[in-house]
Amino acid sequence: MGLPGQTLAWMLIPVLLLGVTCSSHASLVKVNKGLKVKQGQSAYLQDGDLQFHIPRQKDACKVEVVLNEPITQRVGKLLPQVFDCHYLADEVKYVHNGCPLLKEDRVELRLYRFTETETYIEVFSLHVNIMEPECSIIKLGPKSLEVPEFYGFSDPVDGNVVSFHYEKRSSLECSIHLSSHDTYLPAHGQLVTGEPEKATKRGDEPESFIHLRQQLGNL
Numbered sequence: 001m002g003l004p005g006q007t008l009a010w011m012l013i014p015v016l017l018l019g020v021t022c023s024s025h026a027s028l029v030k031v032n033k034g035l036k037v038k039q040g041q042s043a044y045l046q047d048g049d050l051q052f053h054i055p056r057q058k059d060a061c062k063v064e065v066v067l068n069e070p071i072t073q074r075v076g077k078l079l080p081q082v083f084d085c086h087y088l089a090d091e092v093k094y095v096h097n098g099c100p101l102l103k104e105d106r107v108e109l110r111l112y113r114f115t116e117t118e119t120y121i122e123v124f125s126l127h128v129n130i131m132e133p134e135c136s137i138i139k140l141g142p143k144s145l146e147v148p149e150f151y152g153f154s155d156p157v158d159g160n161v162v163s164f165h166y167e168k169r170s171s172l173e174c175s176i177h178l179s180s181h182d183t184y185l186p187a188h189g190q191l192v193t194g195e196p197e198k199a200t201k202r203g204d205e206p207e208s209f210i211h212l213r214q215q216l217g218n219l
Contacts, residue, residue, distance in 0.1 A: 027122065028052050028111055034127035037076070040098035040138065044090055050126065052085050052111065059115050061085035066108035066123070075099040076128065078107045085111070094128055097185055100140075103130050139163045147189065
């Protein structure tokens with residue numbers, strides 16, 4: 001009866017040793033200086049900002065942006081979601097959404113190292129320091145936009161809400177682009193230009209259906 005027990009004990013030893021080896025593995029992150037970005041702008045990760053203890057010619061290595069962490073990427077977004085450890089100077093960027101409330105942000109990253117026999121995974125954070133622009137063209141006014149009801153409209157955006165201060169010349173052109181694809185903002189509505197179309201009631205449909213039909217393309 002003693003022999004089977006001894007055999008089981010010998011079988012467990014390599015498994016326990018393997019677990020200790022994996023848990024005590026040194027960090028693969030060599031340099032993590034974080035990132036500095038001006039409010040409302042974007043900044044690229046440079047070679048000296050983030051480096052790893054992984055030779056380029058030896059193993060494959062990828063970095064993934066973790067999206068399901070609620071306290072990360074609160075005022076911006078790191079793009080692309082997956083990139084190579086040996087990224088180019090104009091490949092990985094953090095896009096700030098212009099929110100003036102926070103002076104720093106954090107991006108959760110998951111590092112993958114692929115060897116011939118194993119896959120190593122390490123989770124770490126990239127700190128983002130948000131700075132005031134040296135010369136801000138955008139000036140927020142004393143008034144904020146308010147929507148009085150669901151599916152309602154705010155007052156028009158005018159100089160009391162936001163204004164732009166720059167040297168106006170005939171050769172200088174100023175335009176505004178809404179980056180909804182990068183920032184997913186506005187989160188609960190959309191900006192419209194011109195006079196909003198007045199929806200009309202059809203038959204005995206409820207009032208709430210009018211705005212819903214408008215959102216679905218006036219079907």
